[in-house]
Amino acid sequence: MFIEYDTFCLRANALVLRIAELCQLAGRSPxxxxxxxxxxxxxxxxxxxxxxxxxxxxxxxxxxxAIDKIGLTPPALRWELIGHLQSNKAKLAATHFxxxxxxxxxxxxxxxxxxxxxxxxxxxxxLQINAGRDPAKxxxxxxxxxxxxxxxxxxxxxxxxxxxxxxxxxxxADVARRTFANLRGIRDELAxxxxxxLAELSMGMSSDLAAAIAEGSxxxxxxxxxxxxxx
Ligand SMILES: *Cc1c(COP(=O)(O)O)cnc(C)c1O
Numbered sequence: 001m002f003i004e005y006d007t008f009c010l011r012a013n014a015l016v017l018r019i020a021e022l023c024q025l026a027g028r029s030p031x032x033x034x035x036x037x038x039x040x041x042x043x044x045x046x047x048x049x050x051x052x053x054x055x056x057x058x059x060x061x062x063x064x065x066a067i068d069k070i071g072l073t074p075p076a077l078r079w080e081l082i083g084h085l086q087s088n089k090a091k092l093a094a095t096h097f098x099x100x101x102x103x104x105x106x107x108x109x110x111x112x113x114x115x116x117x118x119x120x121x122x123x124x125x126x127l128q129i130n131a132g133r134d135p136a137k138x139x140x141x142x143x144x145x146x147x148x149x150x151x152x153x154x155x156x157x158x159x160x161x162x163x164x165x166x167x168x169x170x171x172x173a174d175v176a177r178r179t180f181a182n183l184r185g186i187r188d189e190l191a192x193x194x195x196x197x198l199a200e201l202s203m204g205m206s207s208d209l210a211a212a213i214a215e216g217s218x219x220x221x222x223x224x225x226x227x228x229x230x231x
Pocket of ligand 1: 038040061082083166204205206207221222223224225
């Protein structure tokens with residue numbers, strides 16, 4: 001059985017407090033870090049809870065799973081795609097998501113740009129960088145990031161908000177910390193070189209939140225700490 005809303009509230013309150021504490025430790029303002037609940041593998045109620053709590057966006061990994069839930073949840077709630085996307089689903093993703101965080105190829109950029117143009121919208125995206133050089137993760141290699149960004153900036157129907165990464169699974173907390181520091185360094189370099197702020201740094205999940213906030217995350221994607229383990 002899925003958790004009750006009361007349980008969600010307690011966990012969300014604790015998480016908001018923890019994020020504020022971590023921001024304080026890092027000398028940052030809590031307003032700099034957005035909490036994105038990740039509702040994948042959970043029922044539509046997970047997204048409805050987030051909306052009721054006052055959070056205005058949720059993250060999903062799969063296009064079809066999100067579409068199935070969108071009709072069952074408040075229309076004002078925004079959906080962000082955080083899972084791998086194939087170019088042949090670009091139109092569907094551009095239609096239903098308010099931002100795509102997992103953009104990792106020129107082919108996908110071109111397909112999203114075309115779809116956004118057809119839909120008459122400017123679609124916000126993040127470029128996914130494999131900042132931990134983990135063979136098990138999607139995202140472009142750091143050395144490929146400048147080329148991908150240059151291509152993205154030439155797409156008139158896309159708006160590049162920043163970068164996203166997933167840290168390698170590891171028992172060593174330093175691995176996540178180094179991955180996030182690396183992403184921030186890549187962002188700083190690209191921002192200088194291309195004259196764009198690339199303000200959004202989507203990094204950090206339930207288990208590596210502290211390292212992410214210490215290294216400058218502006219958006220943490222949290223599933224387990226809010227909803228419990230996934231089936
Ligand atoms: C599932 C997922 C999350 C959330 O992970 P938790 O460990 O449950 O907090 C965050 N980001 C991405 C890309 C995910 O796939």
